Amino acid sequence: MEEILNQVILDNTVQSYLIVGSIIFFCFLFKRIIAHYTAAFFAFLLRSRYKNVDPVFFKTLVAKPLGVFIAVLVTVIALDRLHFPSAIDISIYKLRLQELFRMMGSALIIITFFRFLIKSMDFVVLLIKDRYMRSGDPGNHQLVFFFKDFIKVLIGLIGALLILKYTFNYDIKGLVTGLSIVGAAIALALKESLENLIASFIIFFDKPFETGDAVKVNNFSGVVERIGLRSTRIRTDAKTYITVPNKQMVDSVLDNLSNRTQRRGDIRLELAIDTPHEKLEALLSGIRNILAKPAIENYNLYFTEITANAQIITGDFYTDPKNIQQFNLVKQSVNMEIIQLMESLQIIAAGKQTAIMVAKDGAN
Structure with a gap:
């Protein structure tokens, strides 16, 4: 038995093939279970921070791409323990078959890992959207979907750069510099749109x-x-x-x-200059009684100014931030009651009456 296990086939022992094959077999056999419990662990960490996380939905969304990534990672690492058979290491368009398999393995690891990240980003976006909907923000969650697409593009771009770097051994410094220059030119051309986006x-x-x-x-x-x-x-x-x-x-x-915490209404009365002070005091007292109604939360009222043509009373009053129709009804009621009060006190507004005197020359 030991002789069979130590027999070398294509530069590797039978024992090495059995070990690597067993690892890959058990990995694919239990990848769903491994991914399930790994996703459950991540869901537990998220739930400790965000109470409204649905662990079942998270595992449903993330477990499959996570299982594929784990299976690919374990397979590539296990196969790397074998010596590539020199007998089949042929050249294809100046590229050795061993190098081609290495490139394929690196690309598969990067692709499956970034696919897992993108699926995780879908869950994060749905979590943020649900949070905004619960908090009663009806409109802003629409930008979350833009962030989702933007971050997905960014993740895909990073994944593509990593494939170029670690699969094709491409020096991405020049490419990044070129993309930066192109990005700067596009930013200048779309300056106004970018300002609105920001x-x-x-x-x-x-x-x-x-x-x-x-x-x-x-x-x-x-x-x-x-x-x-x-x-x-x-x-x-x-x-x-x-x-x-x-x-x-x-x-x-x-x-x-x-x-707003309140709505404001203004009062400005310009009274005739010859209005007696007794009537002014009665008017101020009457207006204060009018403004003491339940719909008005607080008010200010003062006899503020005397001009050559008028005596001026100014003030303001505040209601709760009700809709404009209700506020206008309160304002209308106040104005009507002030007019009635002025009529009862026989107070006239400044400039309401104008006396015109015509001087006539005496007869010659």
């Missing part, structure tokens, strides 16, 4: 506004209906649909009306 990332992370918010920017106000990679779509108060580049949404002074 601005969309700023909106995504900084969250100055979200889909559904009422905003005011560049003398336009309306509700944000969509946040894209290049622009933001706003339904204006006039019910038109405008497109604003994301760079302007970031660089301009933007007023997020949905984040």
